[in-house]
Amino acid sequence: MRTPERPPPTGLETRLAAMIKACGPISVDAFMAHALYDPQAGYYATRLPLGPRGDFITSPEISQIFGELIGLWVAQSWLDLGSPAPFQLIELGPGRGTLMADMLRVCQRVPGFMAALQLHLVETNPGLREAQQTALGSHPARWHQSLDDVPPGAGFILANEFLDCLPIRQYICAEQGWHEKLVGVDAEGRLTFGLGPLLPKPPPCAQPDDGIGAVREEAPGLAGLVDLLSRRLHTGCGRALLIDYGDRRGQPGDSFQALYRHQKVHPLDHVGEADLTAHVDFKALISLAKASGLATSGPVTQREFLQSLGIEARRDALIRANPHCESELTHSVERLIGEAHMGGLFHVVALESPLNTAHGPPIGL
Template identity: 45%
Template structure:
């Protein structure tokens, strides 16, 4: 029985499920979850990430990590952690760039936080047996500073969805339609429950955002905030910094960002359970607020273009083009894909969480 059929049977017996429960089952169901059984990255797969667009992305993050480590006082050892490392390309490119500073490589203990066994196999194939693998951040030993990188991780963490109705806010759930297929529905929020959903605005206008219209969807991701809190707590105790890169919002705003992607195309998430990648936008305001509450410095949020251009990606592209003139046009396209406003440059954001006494490069104004 497919995951879709099992979800239908569960809902028929027990009633509608929340969007986060559906999201988690689609990605991590042991029998049929997308990441548990069939993650497929790259041009020939379901989706492509920035490290797979160009080596420049991981190389520049490597240079950022070296400078951050230097500002930390060049600790040895330190934990170099990547969460959600995909097929290992980002870490591979980061470590290659880090050869510029042998002391950094000598001090780094590489840890990969990965729950997907198929992806662990791909990472091991690319990186060898140097890294250590764990399933959760709290399995990475403490007692030493940490530099953490996570690219397109937040969007893999589920969000609750709330719909503004004429009678107030209701939670979006997934049930069965009259045809027996999965369908979105609404679950009423009692007064006490509504009061507990703090990220949901009141029906009055939000300053600077305009009125929240009837039918608008508001997303709240306790999972994203919890991860930020866990990372920040670790940084506040042991020191270091975390770099989070993802597509998402830099300011609170309504919108339905739940999407499924298969073969580089958006597909219906309710018809492709377990067969497609499922994501929501990263909520950077909530992530930063949670990190600060846990005792770390955080912010500001930069666009990916601002981040990469400040690190010198244009100069790196010129160097690569000079070394391989036959690839100059391809490198130019890769550069545009990473920093172009109509490409990844504006939609993707970069945020930094760090220890209270640290000012990482490009994030000196973190508070």
């Protein structure tokens, strides 16, 4: 339900409303693309979204242990694949660089790792690039606009809370059949949701047992991203580690949400100022990866993944060394692995190059 009082329209909402009046309603994924990536006013193009002063906090910002364990996973994967040299470590959407800085603090203890490392960060936001450079300190890195710009070769790709910002299309099952959910303009000139015409056949994401009122979502860009990952992993040995929140059972539902200053708001309010996300369809992700020739491990919950890597033992070691931080460490680890927190909602998947010679799945999966 909408609240009676809507915030004033942003400049981007006013622009989109004018475009819709002139050309007609747009799909939800088109709205997300404008709201997130508009060069002048899009959320990711203009803001520093992470941290207490931003709109959300990711796992690396909650505790250093998260990054340390991801570093352990990468280092062990590098050893599993015969310590290739040189190799690339690529992060998609590195935030403020916290995850990578924590990872490298662990990885530099592995003989030969840092000498073989070529670090690549895929980031479009100039402000975040500066924050990443500060976090990395003396560690040399190269920045890229897209994964396609990174040179081919052996390596490891990390994407933590990256897939959830892929724009989605939404479909609703009504009495007569399926309709696409669209964004239009109401009588007051504000953006509003509505339904498009009856579709001639159900969308590909629909299931035979979907009843009236069922909502199905698909991310058109997911296939393209998996194709990029596949082409890279076919050029040399390596793995991709994908961590995000979403559904691994293929259940229907409306997962489209907006966060503004750490509070959930209506997705059509604060346009360009709020973070827009949707649950990742892990079932579709794995199907696409396998169709492209990649082996997959997972999904497992973030709780299962981090526990298998020793998060509780690391927490206890830090508490012994810093008794005054016991409450903070206990609370932060609970946020990462608690079933009611990120531990149950977030899932982890690894994609494997067909050129790998390792036996068995990567650790944690």
